[in-house]
Amino acid sequence: MELTIRIGGEAGQGLQLIGTVLTTYFKRLGYHVFTHQDYMSRVRGGHNFYQIRLADKPVCCSRQQVDLLLALDSNTIDLHEDALSQQGRIIYDSEMCKRQGVGRHFLYMPFTAIVKELAVAEVMVNSAAVGAVIGILGLDLQPFAEIIADFIGKKGTEVVTTNIKVAQAGHDHAVSDYAGLFSLPAPEAGLQSHILINGSQAMGLGALMSGCKFYSAYPMTPSTGIMVFLAAKAAEHGLVVEQAEDEIAAINMALGASYAGVRAMTGTSGGGYALMTEGVSLAGITETPIVIAEVQRPGPATGLPTRTEQSDLFFVLYGGHGEFPRVVFTPGTPEQAFYLTNKAFHLAEKYQIPVIVQSDQYLADCQWTLPEFAEEGLLQEDFRLRGQALQERESYQRYGYSDSGITPLAVPGASRHLVVVDSDEHDEDGHIIEDAETRNRMMTKRLFNKLPLLQAEMTPPEHYGAAEPDFLLIGYGSTWGLLKEVVDHCPPQKAVAMLHFSEVWPLPLSDTFDYVALLEQATTICVENNATSQFATLLHSQTGHRCTHRINRFDGRPFTLDNLMEALNDYLC
Amino acid sequence: MELTIRIGGEAGQGLQLIGTVLTTYFKRLGYHVFTHQDYMSRVRGGHNFYQIRLADKPVCCSRQQVDLLLALDSNTIDLHEDALSQQGRIIYDSEMCKRQGVGRHFLYMPFTAIVKELAVAEVMVNSAAVGAVIGILGLDLQPFAEIIADFIGKKGTEVVTTNIKVAQAGHDHAVSDYAGLFSLPAPEAGLQSHILINGSQAMGLGALMSGCKFYSAYPMTPSTGIMVFLAAKAAEHGLVVEQAEDEIAAINMALGASYAGVRAMTGTSGGGYALMTEGVSLAGITETPIVIAEVQRPGPATGLPTRTEQSDLFFVLYGGHGEFPRVVFTPGTPEQAFYLTNKAFHLAEKYQIPVIVQSDQYLADCQWTLPEFAEEGLLQEDFRLRGQALQERESYQRYGYSDSGITPLAVPGASRHLVVVDSDEHDEDGHIIEDAETRNRMMTKRLFNKLPLLQAEMTPPEHYGAAEPDFLLIGYGSTWGLLKEVVDHCPPQKAVAMLHFSEVWPLPLSDTFDYVALLEQATTICVENNATSQFATLLHSQTGHRCTHRINRFDGRPFTLDNLMEALNDYLC
Amino acid sequence: MTTFADYDGQKPAWCPGCGNFAILNTLKRALVDMDMEPHHFTIVSGIGQGAKLPHYTRCNTFNGLHGRTLPVATGIKLANHDMVVMAVAGDGDCYGEGGNHLLHAIRRNINVTLLVHNNQVYGLTKGQASPTTPQGRVTKTQPFGALSSQLNPMALAISLDCSFVARAFAGASGLPFLKEMIKEAVNHEGFAMIDILQNCVTFNKVNTFHWYKERVYELEEGYDPTDRVEAFRRSLEWGERIPTGIFYKNQRPVCGKDITPLQKGPLVGHDVFSVNLRQESALFY
Amino acid sequence: MTTFADYDGQKPAWCPGCGNFAILNTLKRALVDMDMEPHHFTIVSGIGQGAKLPHYTRCNTFNGLHGRTLPVATGIKLANHDMVVMAVAGDGDCYGEGGNHLLHAIRRNINVTLLVHNNQVYGLTKGQASPTTPQGRVTKTQPFGALSSQLNPMALAISLDCSFVARAFAGASGLPFLKEMIKEAVNHEGFAMIDILQNCVTFNKVNTFHWYKERVYELEEGYDPTDRVEAFRRSLEWGERIPTGIFYKNQRPVCGKDITPLQKGPLVGHDVFSVNLRQESALFY
Numbered sequence A, B: 001m002e003l004t005i006r007i008g009g010e011a012g013q014g015l016q017l018i019g020t021v022l023t024t025y026f027k028r029l030g031y032h033v034f035t036h037q038d039y040m041s042r043v044r045g046g047h048n049f050y051q052i053r054l055a056d057k058p059v060c061c062s063r064q065q066v067d068l069l070l071a072l073d074s075n076t077i078d079l080h081e082d083a084l085s086q087q088g089r090i091i092y093d094s095e096m097c098k099r100q101g102v103g104r105h106f107l108y109m110p111f112t113a114i115v116k117e118l119a120v121a122e123v124m125v126n127s128a129a130v131g132a133v134i135g136i137l138g139l140d141l142q143p144f145a146e147i148i149a150d151f152i153g154k155k156g157t158e159v160v161t162t163n164i165k166v167a168q169a170g171h172d173h174a175v176s177d178y179a180g181l182f183s184l185p186a187p188e189a190g191l192q193s194h195i196l197i198n199g200s201q202a203m204g205l206g207a208l209m210s211g212c213k214f215y216s217a218y219p220m221t222p223s224t225g226i227m228v229f230l231a232a233k234a235a236e237h238g239l240v241v242e243q244a245e246d247e248i249a250a251i252n253m254a255l256g257a258s259y260a261g262v263r264a265m266t267g268t269s270g271g272g273y274a275l276m277t278e279g280v281s282l283a284g285i286t287e288t289p290i291v292i293a294e295v296q297r298p299g300p301a302t303g304l305p306t307r308t309e310q311s312d313l314f315f316v317l318y319g320g321h322g323e324f325p326r327v328v329f330t331p332g333t334p335e336q337a338f339y340l341t342n343k344a345f346h347l348a349e350k351y352q353i354p355v356i357v358q359s360d361q362y363l364a365d366c367q368w369t370l371p372e373f374a375e376e377g378l379l380q381e382d383f384r385l386r387g388q389a390l391q392e393r394e395s396y397q398r399y400g401y402s403d404s405g406i407t408p409l410a411v412p413g414a415s416r417h418l419v420v421v422d423s424d425e426h427d428e429d430g431h432i433i434e435d436a437e438t439r440n441r442m443m444t445k446r447l448f449n450k451l452p453l454l455q456a457e458m459t460p461p462e463h464y465g466a467a468e469p470d471f472l473l474i475g476y477g478s479t480w481g482l483l484k485e486v487v488d489h490c491p492p493q494k495a496v497a498m499l500h501f502s503e504v505w506p507l508p509l510s511d512t513f514d515y516v517a518l519l520e521q522a523t524t525i526c527v528e529n530n531a532t533s534q535f536a537t538l539l540h541s542q543t544g545h546r547c548t549h550r551i552n553r554f555d556g557r558p559f560t561l562d563n564l565m566e567a568l569n570d571y572l573c
Numbered sequence C, D: 001m002t003t004f005a006d007y008d009g010q011k012p013a014w015c016p017g018c019g020n021f022a023i024l025n026t027l028k029r030a031l032v033d034m035d036m037e038p039h040h041f042t043i044v045s046g047i048g049q050g051a052k053l054p055h056y057t058r059c060n061t062f063n064g065l066h067g068r069t070l071p072v073a074t075g076i077k078l079a080n081h082d083m084v085v086m087a088v089a090g091d092g093d094c095y096g097e098g099g100n101h102l103l104h105a106i107r108r109n110i111n112v113t114l115l116v117h118n119n120q121v122y123g124l125t126k127g128q129a130s131p132t133t134p135q136g137r138v139t140k141t142q143p144f145g146a147l148s149s150q151l152n153p154m155a156l157a158i159s160l161d162c163s164f165v166a167r168a169f170a171g172a173s174g175l176p177f178l179k180e181m182i183k184e185a186v187n188h189e190g191f192a193m194i195d196i197l198q199n200c201v202t203f204n205k206v207n208t209f210h211w212y213k214e215r216v217y218e219l220e221e222g223y224d225p226t227d228r229v230e231a232f233r234r235s236l237e238w239g240e241r242i243p244t245g246i247f248y249k250n251q252r253p254v255c256g257k258d259i260t261p262l263q264k265g266p267l268v269g270h271d272v273f274s275v276n277l278r279q280e281s282a283l284f285y
C-alpha cells in the first residue's frame, strides 16, 4: 500500500505548514513517509509544491504520479492535473481556485466557505484542507489536535482551538461527501521509536552530538537549515552560532575557534564554498580541524537557488590551492547525514584536517521516517592535548614530526606551551621557513603520512540487491533512496544491485570488500544529478573502471522512482 | 660551449639589477641565455640568488653546477661553494664577505676598495662586480655602457657615467689579475632578431597584442609582473590597469568591463584564485569572456610565496561551483606564454567563456633568448556584435539559442537592443527562469554544444625527440625547457622523447596526432613540480593511460637539467 | 520622449505590499523625467529581493553575484564612461557580503549611482539579521538577538568622504523626494549612494511602513550638505526622528573620463588590434 | 614578573631602519608592564611585513591569510574569552583585502585589540599603493597615481562607533605613548583599534620617519574622547599636523562573555560530549 499526496500553491500560502503537519500526522499514525519539496526562489506568489508519499513499509524516494492533489490555486491544477494516477483525485475549492473542475477526478471542498461560516481568519483554509485530506483518506482527525498544538502552540490556545474547529469542519465535509474513496489500511504499529527527520536536521543533530561548540556561517539556501537547527540549540548547550559578514569570515572564524580548542563547523552552498576555498587551504597547511557542510544547489553562479543538483563534487575534492589531505563525505539519507557528520568531526580532529560533508537541497529538505539514531553508534573521542598531559610535557611543538604525520593538538592557553600555527610553510615550532628540506619533511608529515591512514578510515560503498549483479546501479550522495527502491522494483531475474558511495574521498580501499571486482563484472550504470557525470569520472580515475552507462538529470529536480525506472529501461536488457 | 654564473647575496643588495644587466649584456653580445631566480619572501637580508646560463646555442633550463659564483656576501660562499663545477671559481671581495677565501677557486676582487678609491656610493660595488665578471670572461666592457644607460638612465647621466667608471675599474682588475681564466668563444652573430624575455612579460605582451583594454588585479607574487608590464603600457595604449581592493573585486571588475565590450583580464596566484572562483562560475553562466592568469607558487595557503610549484592544476580545472565550459592553457616557454595568452583572448571572446592561462613563478621569472615573436602568428579577430550589424537587427537576445551554443556578443549601448545577463538560470532574453525545460536548453547551449567545439580548438601536445620512443617524458607547463634538454642530453640509442602539453583543458583530441597511441607504446615518465602528480592523474582519467613512472619535486625549487637526469637514471634502462 | 511604458519589464516576484514596488516605480518616473532611453543605461545588481529590480524594467542589465555589484559597475563604467551606470543592491548585499567593495568604490569615486534597498533584513533568504538590523533583534539565526550594532550607512559614507550621500524613504510621502534624489544622483559627477528605507512586509514586522512613516522627515531647507562634520552629526540621528535627504556632497576628483587612458574616449570605442608588436618588444632586444 | 627577554622570538626579516622594529619593541615593553605571560595571549596576524610580528616575539600565534586576521581573532575570542587576543595587520591587509571584516568586527565589538602597521604602502609585495597611500602617488602599478582617495581609518572607525579608536606613531618620541596606548587598548572591554604610523624605508620614500616626526602631535590634555562628533572632526586633520592619541572610546555592549552561550564560561572549557541524543531528538518523534 502506498499513496502520494501533492500540495500545490503559491509561496506564502502556507504549503510548508500544511505539508509538515500532514506528514507528522501520518508518521504518528504509524505510516512510513517520504516527502520532498519543490519551491521557487521567491517569498510570495509563483508556484511551489510539497509532496508526501506514505506507505505501510519504508519509502525513500518520490513517485512521479499523484494520488491526491491538494490544489490551493488554479495554477496547481494546470500544472499537475497530468500527473494524476488512474485513481487520482484533485481536492480544490472553486472559490480559491476561481474555477470549476470538470471531471470525476475533481473533489470540490468549500474551504473558503467554511472559514467564512466560522468567521475565522482566511489563512485557516489550510486547516480545513488538512482536515479534508484526513477525512478523504477515512482517517481519524483526533491526532491532529496534538500536532497542531506542537506546531503553532506558541500562538496561544485560542488559535489552536480555532484551527481544530476548522479542520473538523473540513473533515466532516470530506467524510460526508467522499467517504470511502480512498481507504487506507491501518498502518503497522510501532513507529514510536522512529523519527521523522530531514537532512539538514540530521546534520545539525550530528554536529550537536559530536561536541560542536561553534558554528559560523552566512545564510545561503539550501544550507541555512543547519544553522537554524543549531541556533535553536545554542542557549541550552552553550554553542556559539554566529552569522558572519560573508563566507570568508565564516570559515576563518570557525578556524579561529578550532585553533582555540573547540569543535567548529561552517556550512554553505556552492557559491559560498567558492569564497571559502582559500580558508580550506589554510586549514590544510595549518592542520586545523574543521567540518564544512556544502549543501549543493544547481549552478553555475546563482543558478537555480532553491533547487537540487550534485554538481560540486570535483569542486570540493579540488577546491583550494596547493596540496593537502581532506576527506569528503556524501551522505545519502538523513541517517547517513547524522552519522557521517559525526564521523566528520571525529576525523577532522583526529587527523587535523578539513572534512567536507556534501549534501544537496534534495537531501536537506526531504523528510524520512527512520529508526531512531543510537548514541552507541557515535564516535566520541576527545583528541585534544590539554590539562595535565599538556602541562607536564617538557616541550611542545605544534608541528613536531611523527610517523603518522599527526602531532598532538594542544589547546593554547591551557599550559605554558605556546601553540604557533602558520599559513606559510613552517618548521616544527610553527615558524616561517623557506628551506627545501623542511618543506619536504612537512609535506611528508602533512600529506603523505596521513593519506594512507585516511584511506583506511573510509567505509567501502554499500552493496544492496543481487549478490552477483548483472546490472549495477552506481550512485553517491542523495540518490541512495532512489537507487534502493529501483533495485527493489526491478524483477529479481534481472539481478540488479546498487553500489552507493557515501564516503568518496579518499575513495575507500577495496581490501575488505572488493568493489572494483564487482564493478568489473557487471553492466554499470552511474546515476547522477548533474550534467557531466563527475562521480563516474572520479571512479574511473581512481579505480580504472569506466561505467557502461550514465544517466544524468540536471534540470534542478530530483529523479523520481518512475522516471529513473523508465530511463533504465533502455539499459536493463 | 656553455657557462653558468650564479650571483648570490642578500635581498636588497641589487642582485636583480646585476643579473639583468649581465644577462642583457650577454644577449646583446650574441650569446643565448637562460636565467632563473631564487628569492625569499623578504625585502632585505636573507639569501637570494640569480643564475645565468649562457651558451652558443639555445638553452632553456638551469644547470646544477656553477662555473662562476659571484658572492656578494659570506653566506653565498657557504651555501654554494659545493655547487661549483670542476673549473668553478668564486668571485668575492673579502671586505664585503668579511672573510678570506681559501683555495685556488677563490678569485679575490677589491670591489669595496674600488668604490672607496673612486669615492662613489657604496651600492656601486655592483657595477664593479659586473665589470669584473665581464673581465674574467675576457669580454669587452664596451656594450655595458649602453645597457646601464638603458636601465638606470632616468637617474641622470652622471650616475650612468660613474657606474661605467666603476665597472671599468672592476674590469681592469679582473683582466689584470685573472686574464684567460675563462675564455669564451665568440658568440654566433645574429641574435639581433632575438629577444630576451621572461614569462610575465610575454603574457603581458600577449595580452597587449590581443586587444586587452582592461586589467584589474590585486598584487600577488608571482603574478604581479604581468600587471607591472601592462601598467607601463597603459598610458600609451589606452589601457585601464586598476588595482582592485581584493581579488573578488578584481575578477568582477574585469567581468564588468568585458560585459561593457572590452577585452579584459585579471591575474593572481593560487590564494587569490581561490577568491576568484565564484567569479569564474559567474563568467560561466553569464557567458562573459575573460582571461585569467593563474601564476602558481607553492601552497597550501601562503606556502612559499616567492617560489615555484605546479600544484593548482586541478584547482583551475574544477574551481568554481556548477558545470560550465572553460579552457586551461599551461605554457612552457615565454613564446608559448605569448601566443597562448593571445589564443586565450581569442577563445574567450569566440566562445564567451573563461580561459585560464596557468603559469608559475619559474616561468614568470625565467628569462630566455628567443626568436622575436611574429605578428602573423596572432589571432586577431573581433567577435563583438556592434555598429551597423547590431543596429540593423530587428531584435537581439543575449542568450538566443544556436546550434553552436554561441550567441553573438552584443555591446550594450551600441544600439537600441538591450543586453541582459544574469547569474541566475535565465531565458534567451537573460531574465530569471526556474522551469526545467529552459534550464535543460541553456545547459545544452552553454555546455554541451560548446564542448566539442572547444576540444577541436586544442592543439595536440608537442612531441620532440625520438619518433618511436621507448621512453617518453611527459610534462605540461613550465617544464618544457627542462624536458627538451633532457631529451637532447640522452644518448640517441635510448630513444627518448618528450610529450609536452601546453593546452590541457579540454585535453586535445587525438585525431590529428594520436598521442594516446604514442603513450601506450612507451615507458612513460611524468615529470611534475608537485607532490601528487596531478597531470598524470588527469591524463589517466581522460585517456586511460597510466604513466609508468612519476617524478615529482615539490620543495619550491625548479628541476635542473642535472638533477632530473639523475632522477631519470633509475628509469632509463 | 520616453514614457513610463518604455520601462515595462517582467512581472515582479515580490510580495504584495513590499516597498520594492514603490522604488521600482519611482525609478521609472525618474527615468522618464530624465528621458533616458533603456539602452543608454545599465543596471548592475546582486542577489536579493531588491536586486531583482532590473528584470522588472527595461535596461541593459548585469545581474551578478550576491555582494559584487560595485566592482562590476566599476568595470562597466571604466570600459564605457558614456554609459550611465546604476547599481541596485540590498542591505545584506551591499553592507554585508559586499562591504569591502562599498568602502573602495567610495574611495575610488567612480561615477556610479548606488541604490540600496534597505529593508533592514535579509529578505530573499527569509529573515536573518542584516547589517542594518537593530542590535538585539531576535531571528531564527540570531537566537540571542543580533550581536552587532546596527550599521549606519550615512555615517560610514561620510567618513569615507563619499561624493554624494543620501537617504530616502520608499513610502508615498517620500517618493517625489526620492525621484528628485535619483535624478540628482545620476547627474552628480562621482559616486552617489542613496540608502532607501523600504518595508519588508514579510520578514520585518518592526520597521514597517508605518514605523518609518512616523519617523522620517526631510532635512530642513538651508541644511548645508557640504559641511562634512555637520553631515556626520546629522547622520547619527536615528530613532524617534529619522532624517532623509542629501546629507553630504562634494566635488572630489572622479575616477573616470579624466584619467589618462580614457582621455581618448571610452575604451569600448578604441581600436582593438592597433598595437605594433615590434615597437612594444623594443625593450627586449 | 615577566621580562623583556621572555618575549624573545625569531630574528626579524625586516629591513634595517624599518618602523616595525619600534612597534615590536614597544609591544614587548607593554607586555612586560602588563606582566602578561606568553601563553596568556594570542596574536593573530595576516600576511605582510608587519604581519610577521608574532614570530618575532613569543606568544600563541595564528599567522593566517592575507586580510583575514579579524575573523580568526573573533573565532578565538568567542571560543576562549579568557584568552587575551590581539590582531596585527598591515594597512593593505586590514583596510584593503580585509576591509569588510574590519567593518563587522567593529560592529560586533569583539574584545580584541587590533594593531595596524600603517606604512601607507604594500611592503611585502614591493611598493604598490595601499588604501592609505595618498591619492595621486605614482607606483609601478599606479602609473597615473593612485586613483582612490586616501582612506582615513580614524574617521571610518568612529563612523562605525568603534569602541576604542587611536592613532600612534612608531618613532622614538611616540613610543612611550604607544606603549601606554597598547596597555589601555588591551585592558579596554571591546574592540580596540590602534592605527600605527610606521615608516617603510624601502618603498615609501615620501612618508618617511622624518615626514611623520615633523607632523605628529598628541591630542591635547582635556580632549574628550567620548564626544563622537568632535572625534570625527579631529579625525579629519591630516597634513601639516597629524594628531595622535585616543580619538574616541565608548562602553557599548561587547560580543563576549555576557552572551547566553558563554555565561557558563569559555566554550573551550565546556564538556564536549554531554548532549543527550534522545532528548535532542524529541521534536522528531
Ligand SMILES: Cc1ncc(C[n+]2csc(CCOP(=O)(O)OP(=O)(O)O)c2C)c(N)n1
Residues within 6 Å of the ligand: A218, A219, A220, A221, A247, A271, A272, A275, A302, C047, C048, C049, C050, C051, C065, C066, C089, C090, C091, C092, C093, C094, C097, C117, C119, C121, C122, C123, C124, C125, C130
Ligand atoms: C555568496 C552568496 N552567499 C549567500 C547567498 C544567499 N543570499 C542570497 S540573497 C541574500 C541576502 C538578501 O538580503 P538583502 O541583500 O538585504 O536583500 P533583500 O532580499 O532583503 O532585498 C543572501 C544571503 C548568495 N546568493 N551568495
Ligand SMILES: Cc1ncc(C[n+]2csc(CCOP(=O)(O)OP(=O)(O)O)c2C)c(N)n1
Residues within 6 Å of the ligand: B218, B219, B220, B221, B247, B271, B272, B275, B302, D047, D048, D049, D050, D051, D066, D089, D090, D091, D092, D093, D094, D097, D117, D119, D121, D122, D123, D124, D125, D130
Ligand atoms: C589573497 C592574497 N592576495 C594577495 C596576497 C599578496 N600579499 C601579501 S602581503 C600583501 C600586502 C602587504 O601590504 P600590507 O598589508 O600593507 O603589509 P606591509 O607589508 O606593508 O606591512 C599582499 C598583497 C596574498 N598573500 N594573499
Ligand code: SF4
Residues within 6 Å of the ligand: A043, A044, C013, C014, C015, C017, C018, C019, C020, C049, C050, C119, C123, C124, C199, C200, C201, C202, C203
Ligand atoms: S520578502 Fe520582504 S523584501 Fe522580499 S519581496 Fe517580500 S516584502 Fe519585499
Ligand code: SF4
Residues within 6 Å of the ligand: B043, B044, D013, D014, D015, D017, D018, D019, D020, D049, D050, D119, D123, D124, D199, D200, D201, D202, D203
Ligand atoms: S619593505 Fe618597508 S615595511 Fe617591509 S620590512 Fe622593509 S622597511 Fe619595513
Ligand SMILES: [Mg+2]
Residues within 6 Å of the ligand: C048, C090, C091, C092, C117, C118, C119, C120, C121, C122, C123, C130
Ligand atoms: Mg535586505
Ligand SMILES: [Mg+2]
Residues within 6 Å of the ligand: D048, D090, D091, D092, D117, D118, D119, D120, D121, D122, D123, D130
Ligand atoms: Mg603596509
